[in-house]
Amino acid sequence: MKFSIKPCLRLSAVCLTALTACAAVSAEKEPWQQAEATEVWKPVPAKVSVSAAGVPSDAxxxxxxxxxxxxxxxxxxxxxxxxxxxxxxxxxxxxxxxxxxxxxxxxxxxxxxxxxxxxxxxxxxxxxxxxxxxxxxxxxxxxxxxxxxxxxxxxxxxxxxxxxxxxxxxxxxxxxxxxxxxxxxxxxxxxxxxxxxxxxxxxxxxxxxxxxxxxxxxxxxxxxxxxxxxxxxxxxxxxxxxxxxxxxxxxxxxxx
Incomplete structure (x- = not known):
């Protein structure tokens, strides 16, 4: 039985094209979308106020x-x-x-x-x-x-x-x-x-x-x-x- 490598090559080409397209989409993200990757939201620091005498509320x-x-x-x-x-x-x-x-x-x-x-x-x-x-x-x-x-x-x-x-x-x-x-x-x-x-x-x-x-x-x-x-x-x-x-x-x- 003979096998042709052409279908495999075509499949690889399709996968490569898809990956390239995904990379292109990723590269096209807006700056604010890229910035989200380094944003940290928790834990949220406790709020501290300072009195007129300069004393922190948690002191x-x-x-x-x-x-x-x-x-x-x-x-x-x-x-x-x-x-x-x-x-x-x-x-x-x-x-x-x-x-x-x-x-x-x-x-x-x-x-x-x-x-x-x-x-x-x-x-x-x-x-x-x-x-x-x-x-x-x-x-x-x-x-x-x-x-x-x-x-x-x-x-x-x-x-x-x-x-x-x-x-x-x-x-x-x-x-x-x-x-x-x-x-x-x-x-x-x-x-x-x-x-x-x-x-x-x-x-x-x-x-x-x-x-x-x-x-x-x-x-x-x-x-x-x-x-x-x-x-x-x-x-x-x-x-x-x-x-x-x-x-x-x-x-x-x-x-x-």
Whole structure:
């Protein structure tokens, strides 16, 4: 029996013609039709509004000038021993640190701070000029200090990750002005055995100026040495009583 290859060739030609026609149709799609291939519609981001005071609607307000209900003493879980003057939170030197009652991991934090008035700075130098600090998970400190008029070691000035990272620039305002920190903090991650999988990272805007750009936190803050990470869970935010007067206001946080 003899077979002819002509029908097969004709069939192949028909298929090729059809594919060519489909490709031509595809190439002739309108730009908006081609753009649809890269459009993503879900998940839809939640809507967030911002109040007249600049607070996002999904933020947790930690201090708005009215009370210290969100805070407690870091010494013994009793009421926060600092004082409110007007709408300002003022350290109560030698009373101890205060911390949030709520635990946090990854956060966006907004906090405003002011160093003591000039008359209260007499005789104070270096690390004594309104020293305080913002601690994430009670371990990792962003320094609060008058670095407008005072001199100190640069990895301990305002905007530093204390004893770890020097700020990119000194954006500190004068004693009579309020400073603003907007901080993005990403908590460290540990495995079930307590081994560090991912260190903490922090980005700091000081008065709207970038001073820490997603820097790696090397371990818990220490005055002496560089202690290693130890496994921990989410933990409170903490404000430091360093024995110096300091002021805070408008504190809010957004868990990320």
């Amino acid at each position: 947790t307000v930690l201090f708005d000038g009215t009370d210290l209900d969100a805070w407690e003493s870091a010494n013994d879980d009793s009421s926060a021993p600092w004082v409110i003057k007007g709408d300002v939170l003022v350290t109560n030197p030698k009373s101890g640190d205060i911390r949030t009652k709520q635990d946090f991991c990854d956060v966006q934090l907004h906090i405003e701070w002011q160093s003591p008035a000039e008359k209260d700075m007499e005789g104070l130098e270096g690390q004594g000029r309104g020293n305080s600090g913002v601690f994430f998970q009670e371990r990792y400190e962003i320094q609060v200090l008058d670095s407008f008029g005072g001199d100190t070691y640069v990895n301990g000035q305002a905007g530093s990750v204390y004893k770890q990272h020097i700020p990119l620039v000194n954006a500190t305002k004068s004693l009579n002005d309020w400073n603003v920190y907007d901080i993005i903090y990403m908590a460290p991650e540990f495995n079930d055995a307590g081994k560090l999988l991912e260190p903490a990272y922090v980005t700091v805007l000081h008065n709207g100026v970038l001073v820490q750009n997603h820097v790696e936190i090397k371990g818990p803050t220490a005055w002496i040495g560089h202690p290693p990470y130890e496994a921990h869970d989410c933990a409170p935010l903490r404000l430091q009583d360093h024995g110096n007067p300091a002021k805070f206001r408008n504190i809010w946080v957004r868990p990320l």
